[in-house]
Amino acid sequence: xxxxxxxxxxxxxxxxxxxxxxxxxxxxxxxxxxxxxxxxxxxxxxxxxxxxxxxxxxxxxxxxxxxxxxxxxxxxxxxxxxxxxxxxxxxxxxxxxxxxxxxxxxxxxxxxxxxxxxxxxxxxxxxxxxxxxxxxxxxxxxxxxxxxxxxxxxxxxxxxxxxxxxxxxxxxxxxxxxxxxxxxxxxxxxxxxxxxxxxxxxxxxxxxxxxxxxxxxxxxxxxxxxxxxxxxxxxxxxxxxxxxxxxxxxxxxxxxxxxxxxxxxxxxxxxxxxxxxxxxxxxxxxxxxxxxxxxxxxxxxxxxxxxxxxxxxxxxxxxxxxxxxxxxxxxxxxxxxxxxxxxxxxxxxxxxxxxxxxxxxxxxxxxxxxxxxxxxxxxxxxxxxxxxxxxxxxxxxxxxxxxxxxxxxxxxxxxxxxxxxxxxxxxxxxxxxxxxxxxxxxxxxxxxxxxxxxxxxxxxxxxxxxxxxxxxxxxxxxxxxxxxxxxxxxxxxxxxxxxxxxxxxxxxxxxxxxxxxxxxxxxxxxxxxxxxxxxxxxxxxxxxxxxxxxxxxxxxxxxxxxxxxxxxxxxxxxxxxxxxxxxxxxxxxxxxxxxxxxxxxxxxxxxxxxxxxxxxxxxxxxxxxxxxxxxxxxxxxxxxxxxxxxxxxxxxxxxxxxxxxxxxxxxxxxxxxxxxxxxxxxxxxxxxxxxxxxxxxxxxxxxxxxxxxxxxxxxxxxxxxxxxxx
DNA sequence: GAGTTTGAAACT
DNA sequence: CAGTTTCAAACTC
Ligand SMILES: [Zn+2]
Ligand SMILES: [Zn+2]
Ligand SMILES: [Zn+2]
Ligand SMILES: [Zn+2]
Ligand SMILES: [Zn+2]
Ligand SMILES: [Zn+2]
Numbered sequence: 001x002x003x004x005x006x007x008x009x010x011x012x013x014x015x016x017x018x019x020x021x022x023x024x025x026x027x028x029x030x031x032x033x034x035x036x037x038x039x040x041x042x043x044x045x046x047x048x049x050x051x052x053x054x055x056x057x058x059x060x061x062x063x064x065x066x067x068x069x070x071x072x073x074x075x076x077x078x079x080x081x082x083x084x085x086x087x088x089x090x091x092x093x094x095x096x097x098x099x100x101x102x103x104x105x106x107x108x109x110x111x112x113x114x115x116x117x118x119x120x121x122x123x124x125x126x127x128x129x130x131x132x133x134x135x136x137x138x139x140x141x142x143x144x145x146x147x148x149x150x151x152x153x154x155x156x157x158x159x160x161x162x163x164x165x166x167x168x169x170x171x172x173x174x175x176x177x178x179x180x181x182x183x184x185x186x187x188x189x190x191x192x193x194x195x196x197x198x199x200x201x202x203x204x205x206x207x208x209x210x211x212x213x214x215x216x217x218x219x220x221x222x223x224x225x226x227x228x229x230x231x232x233x234x235x236x237x238x239x240x241x242x243x244x245x246x247x248x249x250x251x252x253x254x255x256x257x258x259x260x261x262x263x264x265x266x267x268x269x270x271x272x273x274x275x276x277x278x279x280x281x282x283x284x285x286x287x288x289x290x291x292x293x294x295x296x297x298x299x300x301x302x303x304x305x306x307x308x309x310x311x312x313x314x315x316x317x318x319x320x321x322x323x324x325x326x327x328x329x330x331x332x333x334x335x336x337x338x339x340x341x342x343x344x345x346x347x348x349x350x351x352x353x354x355x356x357x358x359x360x361x362x363x364x365x366x367x368x369x370x371x372x373x374x375x376x377x378x379x380x381x382x383x384x385x386x387x388x389x390x391x392x393x394x395x396x397x398x399x400x401x402x403x404x405x406x407x408x409x410x411x412x413x414x415x416x417x418x419x420x421x422x423x424x425x426x427x428x429x430x431x432x433x434x435x436x437x438x439x440x441x442x443x444x445x446x447x448x449x450x451x452x453x454x455x456x457x458x459x460x461x462x463x464x465x466x467x468x469x470x471x472x473x474x475x476x477x478x479x480x481x482x483x484x485x486x487x488x489x490x491x492x493x494x495x496x497x498x499x500x501x502x503x504x505x506x507x508x509x510x511x512x513x514x515x516x517x518x519x520x521x522x523x524x525x526x527x528x529x530x531x532x533x534x535x536x537x538x539x540x541x542x543x544x545x546x547x548x549x550x551x552x553x554x555x556x557x558x559x560x561x562x563x564x565x566x567x568x569x570x571x572x573x574x575x576x577x578x579x580x581x582x583x584x585x586x587x588x589x590x591x592x593x594x595x596x597x598x599x600x601x602x603x604x605x606x607x608x609x610x611x612x613x614x615x616x617x618x619x620x621x622x623x624x625x626x627x628x629x630x631x632x633x634x635x636x637x638x639x640x641x642x643x644x645x646x647x648x649x650x651x652x653x654x655x656x657x658x659x660x661x662x663x664x665x666x667x668x669x670x671x672x673x674x675x676x677x678x679x680x681x682x683x684x685x686x687x688x689x690x691x692x693x694x695x696x697x698x699x700x701x702x703x704x705x706x707x708x709x710x711x712x713x714x715x716x717x718x719x720x721x722x723x724x725x726x
Numbered sequence: 727g728a729g730t731t732t733g734a735a736a737c738t
Numbered sequence: 739c740a741g742t743t744t745c746a747a748a749c750t751c
Contacts (some may be wrong), residue, residue, distance in 0.1 A: 591732045
């Protein structure tokens with residue numbers, strides 16, 4: 001499978017020169033006069049302050065998206081940084097016979113912002129979608145233009161769209177200023193302010209009357225992308241262009257990793273993304289299969305391994321530099337097609353230095369000497385933006401202030417070329433401690449293996465697989481939906497065991513989980529831990545599944561796109577891409593996809609009797625109740641937890657012991673216990689107040705709560721009954 | 727848990 | 739594209 005992608009020699013460990021080479025390259029990249037273009041996707045938590053970087057992405061349009069659009073969404077809390085450093089200006093890589101980078105195409109205006117949608121509350125999708133350049137536009141059926149790549153994932157991510165105009169770089173779409181807040185900075189060097197004006201504004205939620213401007217979104221970045229298709233990412237800046245070709249994207253669940261081949265010119269393009277990965281296949285055969293399908297579902301919540309190859313050649317013939325020896329199966333960029341059964345790394349001609357930082361366990365550091373540098377990139381993805389990293393990686397990168405020597409970097413280290421402040425130092429991204437810690441935990445569970453970094457887990461959805469692949473998904477417990485307390489996440493959805501991404505199991509019986517009726521399938525995931533019967537949505541039925549996917553796409557090319565476009569955090573900008581058609585639920589029940597996504601209906605909804613609009617009294621009432629309930633639950637839970645813990649370690653002094661040796665009742669009522677009880681009562685009172693409960697009823701509620709607290713105390717006390725034992 | 731309701735997806 | 743059927747989830751009791 002994935003191993004085939006890697007050059008044979010690259011896997012060899014022990015070449016001491018490689019590290020040096022890598023470092024040299026990095027040094028040159030960082031130190032050179034090169035212009036850095038930084039495209040950063042970073043969670044707000046990261047204090048990255050991008051400066052004048054510009055990201056230019058040229059690309060492509062897939063069938064559904066005519067305009068070249070690049071969308072990037074970031075996920076909160078994810079540490080995703082996409083950066084491109086271009087040192088040599090003039091290079092333009094061409095794909096096929098046409099220069100990809102050239103902005104000669106008329107500026108497409110484009111529309112707008114695309115919002116990657118999240119499939120559901122709490123799920124975010126961060127995607128980088130690159131569509132092919134119009135000039136290169138070709139039928140998808142032609143394998144050649146495989147340029148559509150979507151990286152998706154991450155819930156509540158923002159999406160930015162950049163299009164290229166006639167000027168070198170134009171930033172076409174920016175979402176409203178929230179980029180900064182999210183740590184995403186996209187600033188075109190030469191952007192003309194006016195460009196922004198052309199952007200289509202996204203209309204806010206519809207008013208009750210449903211009047212509003214609708215965004216014309218051409219395509220919405222979706223979770224699904226033709227996944228493992230080779231794609232190209234091109235970043236162009238004043239000084240140069242970087243082209244990256246995605247050769248392979250494999251996915252397991254959770255993380256997307258791209259391996260980037262750095263051109264000799266020292267240009268580096270790094271793209272990270274996280275998102276749902278379409279369960280591709282675990283073995284090479286499967287991979288091939290997925291490659292063949294015109295569109296693969298790109299992952300969503302799974303790990304996606306993407307290998308990017310940055311072509312530096314200025315020549316138009318991208319393919320020429322394929323290094324057979326290194327990459328037996330290399331395919332020329334131009335000819336790369338989705339149909340190619342064997343995903344290969346495509347490299348531009350020219351001697352490229354290839355260094356591989358194996359993701360694999362520690363032992364291997366750098367291996368081959370080929371000219372390409374493979375840098376495992378960890379991507380955060382998933383609803384929460386999980387960071388997936390190579391298992392053994394990175395411990396010590398964090399020392400801030402220093403730019404780690406490349407040679408010193410552990411295998412699997414993520415290297416970002418960015419200049420942002422914060423934890424990113426000199427082009428290196430520092431992984432938050434929490435991730436590292438998690439990583440380490442996984443490492444312990446992991447078996448050191450020499451597997452190729454891109455190895456696919458047999459079962460993408462199965463947690464344990466990741467370990468064998470060398471990548472460890474970093475699972476964070478702090479799963480957070482976009483919704484804040486005001487918009488509680490649907491907690492019931494989380495079904496999976498701790499450490500696993502929350503996912504609701506399906507219960508399909510007649511669809512074989514190969515129709516969009518099945519949420520798993522619709523989300524581009526394999527069924528895992530589901531309750532379905534006769535399920536074909538698994539690796540054992542890959543061919544059927546592939547057919548089904550194809551079928552769905554034929555029916556609706558956007559079938560696997562997120563239904564909910566994502567805007568800023570919160571629901572403000574989120575909108576159902578198709579709108580609902582509710583007739584009887586008033587759009588205030590989960591039957592309604594808008595309501596289910598915690599968003600209001602918009603003008604594109606065709607619902608009847610809709611009550612799901614901003615000013616709707618019914619909606620407000622519901623929200624109110626929901627919030628109150630949530631608050632109450634939280635408070636009570638917290639209070640009880642505290643109460644219990646307090647009781648557990650009640651100070652038992654001799655004086656509180658009866659002659660029998662038992663603690664006397666009063667000894668259980670410590671100040672802490674009393675305080676906790678008061679909290680419970682206050683919470684109850686607040687809730688009553690919130691719900692406009694009558695005074696009388698409020699009193700009753702509070703008294704009942706008091707009763708419950710007393711019971712709690714008594715129960716706790718009874719547990720500690722018996723002779724006092726310190 | 728069984729049965730009903732609902733609206734998206736699939737089908738015609 | 740509209741009308742109907744199918745489907746699995748949401749909801750009710
Ligand atoms: Zn299913
Ligand atoms: Zn399932
Ligand atoms: Zn299933
Ligand atoms: Zn609705
Ligand atoms: Zn709606
Ligand atoms: Zn509605």
